[in-house]
Amino acid sequence: MKVKRRLLGSCIVPCNCVKDKRKNKGGTTINNSSFMDELFFLKEKKDNMKSSRIMRIFEQYMKEFDMNNTNIKVKYFHSLKVMELSSEIATNMNIFTEEEITVCELIGLFHDLGSFSKNPNFHILNDNEDNTSKTLEILFTNGLIRKITKETKYDAIIKFAIFSLNKNGYPNNLDSKIISFCEVLKDADKIDTFRLTINYPYIDTRINSYPSALAYNEFKLFRKVESKLTENNADEVLLVLSNIFSFYSKYSLYIVKQNNYIDKLIDALSFDDENVKKFFMSLKQVLNIYIERKIGDINVRQEV
Numbered sequence: 001m002k003v004k005r006r007l008l009g010s011c012i013v014p015c016n017c018v019k020d021k022r023k024n025k026g027g028t029t030i031n032n033s034s035f036m037d038e039l040f041f042l043k044e045k046k047d048n049m050k051s052s053r054i055m056r057i058f059e060q061y062m063k064e065f066d067m068n069n070t071n072i073k074v075k076y077f078h079s080l081k082v083m084e085l086s087s088e089i090a091t092n093m094n095i096f097t098e099e100e101i102t103v104c105e106l107i108g109l110f111h112d113l114g115s116f117s118k119n120p121n122f123h124i125l126n127d128n129e130d131n132t133s134k135t136l137e138i139l140f141t142n143g144l145i146r147k148i149t150k151e152t153k154y155d156a157i158i159k160f161a162i163f164s165l166n167k168n169g170y171p172n173n174l175d176s177k178i179i180s181f182c183e184v185l186k187d188a189d190k191i192d193t194f195r196l197t198i199n200y201p202y203i204d205t206r207i208n209s210y211p212s213a214l215a216y217n218e219f220k221l222f223r224k225v226e227s228k229l230t231e232n233n234a235d236e237v238l239l240v241l242s243n244i245f246s247f248y249s250k251y252s253l254y255i256v257k258q259n260n261y262i263d264k265l266i267d268a269l270s271f272d273d274e275n276v277k278k279f280f281m282s283l284k285q286v287l288n289i290y291i292e293r294k295i296g297d298i299n300v301r302q303e304v
Helices: 032-048 053-062 070-093 098-110 132-141 144-148 155-163 176-199 213-220 233-246 250-258 261-267 274-295
Strands: 021-023 029-031
Touching: 053 098, 053 144, 070 098, 070 176, 070 250, 098 155, 098 176, 132 144, 132 155, 155 176, 176 233, 176 250, 176 261, 213 233, 233 261, 233 274, 250 274, 261 274
Parallel strands: none
Antiparallel strands: 021 029
């Protein structure tokens, strides 16, 4: 998970829905009741997985960090969520064996290790670096992966999937199965960006202008908006929304639809200009139609 430093502002959860509010380091408001409900929900899922060796090693590693730090806790549950999403996506792609799905889960759970910090002043909004190299150092140079398994046949895939997370493109003639491992992680991480953006203060929800021409030109061509193109708050919203244009799996779009992420994000915005509000409401309709058409008749495999 990579968060731009300047994504500061009001919580994306509407303030009139907040009963118990508190300030984080950046001065922005966290919806405490929503935050605690979500932590309880994810903790329940984590407790169901405690018997997993992968999970036990992860928990042991997490003991090095201050779980009373809300920012560490958010990253911790992001890792759990990406593992869960990776499993769902891999299962519904119908190309992976059970063993390979477990590898996807491992990659999802450990993908963000390098971004955890012991600095007591650590704040997630300052986490604007690519930490994949540090993650790979922890897993392979320091040997954490060998505590999980002595088997080495998936090492190259795990390394490459994590290394590729925040990068575009692949080497020519790369095996399609390896690409699929990489894309499962990318899709899972991007899907959880919606959840994080909706529930935590990663972008300023006060929209006082239309998107810039550069960002909107990319967006209307159904291309992912890169952070270097963003100039205002509206652009930051487009950056998050445009993740749907770069999904590898139809099932990832299905997850966005099932969670109603497009509506939740846009409905949480506040506007100074009625015409800008109408623009975003129209955008919401267009994106939901886009998802419906892309999904088509999708067969969803449910985990037992």
